[in-house]
Amino acid sequence: MLKKCLRNRTFVVSVIVLLPILVIAAIGPWIVPHDPLEINPNLVLKPALPDHPFGTDEFGRDILSRLILGIRPSLTVALGSTLLAFAVGLLLGIVAGYFRGIAEKTVMRAVDIVLCFPPILLALMVVGFWGAGIKNLIMIIGIVYAPHFARIAYSSTLQIKKQEYVESELSLGASHTRVLFGCILPNIMSPLIIQISLTIAAAILLESGLSFLGLGVVPPEPSWGQMIGQSRGYISLNPMYAVWPSLCLGITILSVNLLGDSLRDILDPKLNRS
Numbered sequence: 647m648l649k650k651c652l653r654n655r656t657f658v659v660s661v662i663v664l665l666p667i668l669v670i671a672a673i674g675p676w677i678v679p680h681d682p683l684e685i686n687p688n689l690v691l692k693p694a695l696p697d698h699p700f701g702t703d704e705f706g707r708d709i710l711s712r713l714i715l716g717i718r719p720s721l722t723v724a725l726g727s728t729l730l731a732f733a734v735g736l737l738l739g740i741v742a743g744y745f746r747g748i749a750e751k752t753v754m755r756a757v758d759i760v761l762c763f764p765p766i767l768l769a770l771m772v773v774g775f776w777g778a779g780i781k782n783l784i785m786i787i788g789i790v791y792a793p794h795f796a797r798i799a800y801s802s803t804l805q806i807k808k809q810e811y812v813e814s815e816l817s818l819g820a821s822h823t824r825v826l827f828g829c830i831l832p833n834i835m836s837p838l839i840i841q842i843s844l845t846i847a848a849a850i851l852l853e854s855g856l857s858f859l860g861l862g863v864v865p866p867e868p869s870w871g872q873m874i875g876q877s878r879g880y881i882s883l884n885p886m887y888a889v890w891p892s893l894c895l896g897i898t899i900l901s902v903n904l905l906g907d908s909l910r911d912i913l914d915p916k917l918n919r920s
Contacts, residue, residue: 650912657712657908671717674879680708680788682715683866691884695894700890703873713890719869720898723783723862726850727840728910730788734799735795736838742796743803754800757793764857765790765848773861791914798841802834836913847899854895868893 651657670677680698686706693701700709712904742753759800760768776782806812813828854871858861863869870891877888 648910651908653804654908654912655903656913660901660905660908662868665896667717667898667901668721670714671721674714674718678708678711678714678905680818681869682707682711684708685846687900689841691880693886699725700886701886703884704876705889709873709887709890712873713870713894716868716891717875717894719780719863719867720850720853720871720895723780723787723853724846726784727753727787727791727849727853728845730784731791731845732795735797735885736799739796739799740830740834741805744807744822744826744830757796757800760790761797765852766897768878769852769856770859770861773856778856778861778864781855783853787852790852791845791849792846795838795841798837799834802837803830806830806833837906840906840910840913843909844857844900847902847906849901850895850902 684707686702689698689702689706691702691704692698692706695701698708698710700713703709703712738753738757742750747787764772769786773782776786793871800908807830811868813826815825817828853862854874856868857869857871858875860872860875863872865872874895875889877884877891881888
């Protein structure tokens with residue numbers, strides 16, 4: 647498995663890009679050159695300076711420091727919501743695919759209803775009731791993407807359940823718990839792992855979109871989407887104020903998407919030609 651990953655250039659490149667981002671997110675508070683919340687009226691919307699290489703924002707705050715700390719909320723929301731979506735979707739999908747009957751009809755109709763709405767629209771509706779904040783964003787985005795995991799787990803469970811070794815376990819009197827966790831779950835993890843990587847990228851983008859609209863991370867705590875939204879009115883005065891967070895966001899989402907594509911090539915035997 648490790649050899650397959652190392653032979654895949656896309657996987658290696660995406661990991662090389664993502665590792666520094668994860669490290670900076672972990673140690674960000676200890677490496678910021680300035681206090682990201684410190685307001686300085688004398689340095690409002692300044693271009694690159696020796697002490698502020700990325701310039702300053704409309705309150706005179708250091709953009710580089712806010713970019714560094716802006717990684718953590720985005721990744722926290724993305725990873726937390728993806729984990730929640732994975733857990734809820736996996737449980738619902740396995741139950742629906744294994745037990746069928748009323749459970750199948752109830753779960754899959756609910757999944758179909760949620761998937762009818764665009765993620766950003768559904769998130770906006772729920773944020774209107776629950777409010778903004780990191781904890782609420784994790785819950786909201788987790789609920790939005792749980793149906794994607796549920797559908798994958800459901801279809802994969804239906805396929806695995808028909809296999810001879812599963813039927814043999816059932817005929818020998820194995821419990822449902824043994825069949826679910828011993829036979830089905832290990833064999834449906836590959837597509838779910840791929841979906842995890844794709845959902846992380848989608849969650850980062852959705853969190854940034856909500857923060858861009860002022861419904862995500864609550865100021866003054868920085869996030870990339872929030873910085874892009876705040877920079878709209880000052881593009882003519884300091885265009886790099888909008889460029890830096892947009893560039894960071896684009897590189898991160900692209901790298902995560904490439905990681906998901908490479909994992910699909912590695913884990914899916916139908917696509918793996920090596």
